[in-house]
Amino acid sequence: MSSANTIVQLPDQSTAQLPRKHYLNQELGLKSWLLTGDHKRIAMLYLFSITFFFFIGGAFASLIRLQLLTPGSDLLAPDTYNKVFSMHGIVMIFLFLVPSVPATLGNFLIPIMIGAKDLAFPKINLLSWYLFVAGGLFILAAMILGGVDTGWTFTTPLSTHYLNTHVVTAALGIFIAGFASILTGLNFIVTIHRMRAPGMTWFRLPLFVWGHYAASILMVLGTPVLAITLVLVALERTIGIGVFDPTKGGDPLLFQHLFWFYSHPAVYIMILPGMAVISEVISTFSRKRIFGYTAVAFSSVAIAIFGFFVWEHHMFIMGVSNYSALVFSLLTMLVAVPSAIKIFNWSATLYKGSITFETPMLYAFGFLGLFTIGGLTGVFLGSMGMDVHLTETYFIVAHFHFVMVGGMLMAYLAGMHFWWPKITGRMYPEAISKLAAVVTFIGFIFTFFPQFILGYLGMPRRYASYPPEFQVLNVLSTAGASILAVGYLLPMLYMPWSLKYGKIAGNNPWQATGLEWQITSPPLTENFVETPIVDHEAYDYEWLANQTEHEVKTVG
Amino acid sequence: MSHPESQHGSMDLEHQEHHVVGPKVYLLIFFTLLVCTGLTTWVAFIDLGVLNPVIALAIACFKAGLVVLFFMHIHYSSKLLKLTVASGLFMFLVLITMTLSDYISRAWGLW
Structure with missing residues (x-):
């Protein structure tokens, strides 16, 4: 621990320069961005768009927490509150969490990590961004025209018969944005199958790629079901086809089956890329190959497959068959196994590793703890008896925020910090970003931990008011949310700052082993000067040490 | 993409995909689909009780199979x-x- 409390190795700042040509200055002008086929530029387009939507969703979250500061409906009318939490959910899930890591970091890194020049279908990649923006605009339009108040789940018959808000517009937006997701998944699958560099076998792939491969399978197989379900809701609303209407021989629960058939795997679409980031970060900052590489790789695929067999656990209290619920409850326990394999293997990787505590690693530690709590409370909710008591309370709100915000958002921030030097060529400021990571963690715990207790005590979700005895815990939660907001605003300030004032990062500031770290930062448009030939396993730090030993030092 | 092929096996697979399907096959499939549509309509007017939806679905599956196998070229892929x-x-x-x-x-x- 004496001298080696950081692994960061930066070039001499007095002489260091960014490479003269890279993907950011290859072509200039708006047109060169809007018509680009470069996966790295499309990743940047996605980054701007999802950051925009994150702040829209965050604004709605702030309104929710401010409303719940007091027991009465003091800030928002109850029906406005319904719209606010619906829009928070819709924006955060479909426009931020689903595309967050895959469309930005995945898009940027997958071709580089496997030694390719681009994704298999660059134009389809660009099309997916346009579809995402179009879907986002529809959802924004629904918001501006008066909002939608179905909850993000579009529950029937509420959404089809009883509400007079912009359900169809919002559903159409999600339908369109869904195709962006399908196209991204398709592109990743084909790229990973067909474009690996010579020597890059399946079991030499970084775990980042395995995680995205598994998530892509889910995107391609699951999202069409959501799309058709939302079309059915729209048709039911507009021309009354009756698929979900009991008076016409339909069944409202059929909607739940179809919706959750996508939306449960969607949870894994969101978390698998996050886990993919964590594997890279933990390996780099403990200087060890990920323990049980094969097990971690296959656990991603296992999560993807098991994820399709558990959806009915969202419906235990809705009047489904008890026998069927029993089967789904048992299957739900199965999906905990591959998630646990990952957590245990990451912990085992840390064991006797040379651990350093740079910002990405702090976020990764946050992920490990918070995701574990989120995952284990998921086991409570998956068991039928507990579920009856806990579902539709704040317990479930706390549970999925631990997984999605504590898990996925932490992983996203870990990844953004980790690859920021590669994306921009400059380092973010280390001290303040460590502060941001710690503030985020503390704010998170204060925001969501009280919600477990509130839920256990029986406070239902989705209500604008609550009995006064719940106020202390709600005030705690709202106070935590304001800390959390600071944690998210800090990177928004210092990341743009670092674009001009950050230290020049050099090719490999972390001494990491991935192919992306062996090329210039920021990378060339073509990624590699010559196609790399891979002759070593992933996370081979000995290979890296040999490389640097024999490296020819060049100037400028 | 001037990307060098990593697996020679996959090159062979790719060449199999360029199977040329003549208009005869397409027309045959097209007419089979039309006949099946007619059959579905005809059966719908006969009261077979619980068998009505079963038969309709069976014909629909058969038609979907034909479209996937021949129009979408999966048979030759x-x-x-x-x-x-x-x-x-x-x-x-x-x-x-x-x-x-x-x-x-x-x-x-x-x-």
Whole structure:
């Protein structure tokens, strides 16, 4: 621990320069961005768009927490509150969490990590961004025209018969944005199958790629079901086809089956890329190959497959068959196994590793703890008896925020910090970003931990008011949310700052082993000067040490 | 993409995909689909009780199969593409059977 409390190795700042040509200055002008086929530029387009939507969703979250500061409906009318939490959910899930890591970091890194020049279908990649923006605009339009108040789940018959808000517009937006997701998944699958560099076998792939491969399978197989379900809701609303209407021989629960058939795997679409980031970060900052590489790789695929067999656990209290619920409850326990394999293997990787505590690693530690709590409370909710008591309370709100915000958002921030030097060529400021990571963690715990207790005590979700005895815990939660907001605003300030004032990062500031770290930062448009030939396993730090030993030092 | 091929095996698979299908096959499939549509309509007017939807669905599946195999060229495609289509079909079957596990046993009541 004496001298080696950081692994960061930066070039001499007095002489260091960014490479003269890279993907950011290859072509200039708006047109060169809007018509680009470069996966790295499309990743940047996605980054701007999802950051925009994150702040829209965050604004709605702030309104929710401010409303719940007091027991009465003091800030928002109850029906406005319904719209606010619906829009928070819709924006955060479909426009931020689903595309967050895959469309930005995945898009940027997958071709580089496997030694390719681009994704298999660059134009389809660009099309997916346009579809995402179009879907986002529809959802924004629904918001501006008066909002939608179905909850993000579009529950029937509420959404089809009883509400007079912009359900169809919002559903159409999600339908369109869904195709962006399908196209991204398709592109990743084909790229990973067909474009690996010579020597890059399946079991030499970084775990980042395995995680995205598994998530892509889910995107391609699951999202069409959501799309058709939302079309059915729209048709039911507009021309009354009756698929979900009991008076016409339909069944409202059929909607739940179809919706959750996508939306449960969607949870894994969101978390698998996050886990993919964590594997890279933990390996780099403990200087060890990920323990049980094969097990971690296959656990991603296992999560993807098991994820399709558990959806009915969202419906235990809705009047489904008890026998069927029993089967789904048992299957739900199965999906905990591959998630646990990952957590245990990451912990085992840390064991006797040379651990350093740079910002990405702090976020990764946050992920490990918070995701574990989120995952284990998921086991409570998956068991039928507990579920009856806990579902539709704040317990479930706390549970999925631990997984999605504590898990996925932490992983996203870990990844953004980790690859920021590669994306921009400059380092973010280390001290303040460590502060941001710690503030985020503390704010998170204060925001969501009280919600477990509130839920256990029986406070239902989705209500604008609550009995006064719940106020202390709600005030705690709202106070935590304001800390959390600071944690998210800090990177928004210092990341743009670092674009001009950050230290020049050099090719490999972390001494990491991935192919992306062996090329210039920021990378060339073509990624590699010559196609790399891979002759070593992933996370081979000995290979890296040999490389640097024999490296020819060049100037400028 | 001047990307060097990593697997020579996959090159062969790719060449299999360029199978030229003549207009005869397309026309034959097209007329088979038309006949099946007529058949569906005709059967719908005969009261077969519970068998009506079964027959309609069976004909629809047969037609979908023809479209996937011939119009979408899966019949002539590599094993990888066949597997891809099969995985979609498998997921669809999971959706149907697992959903039916609820509908079939809902009336069994409590244990």
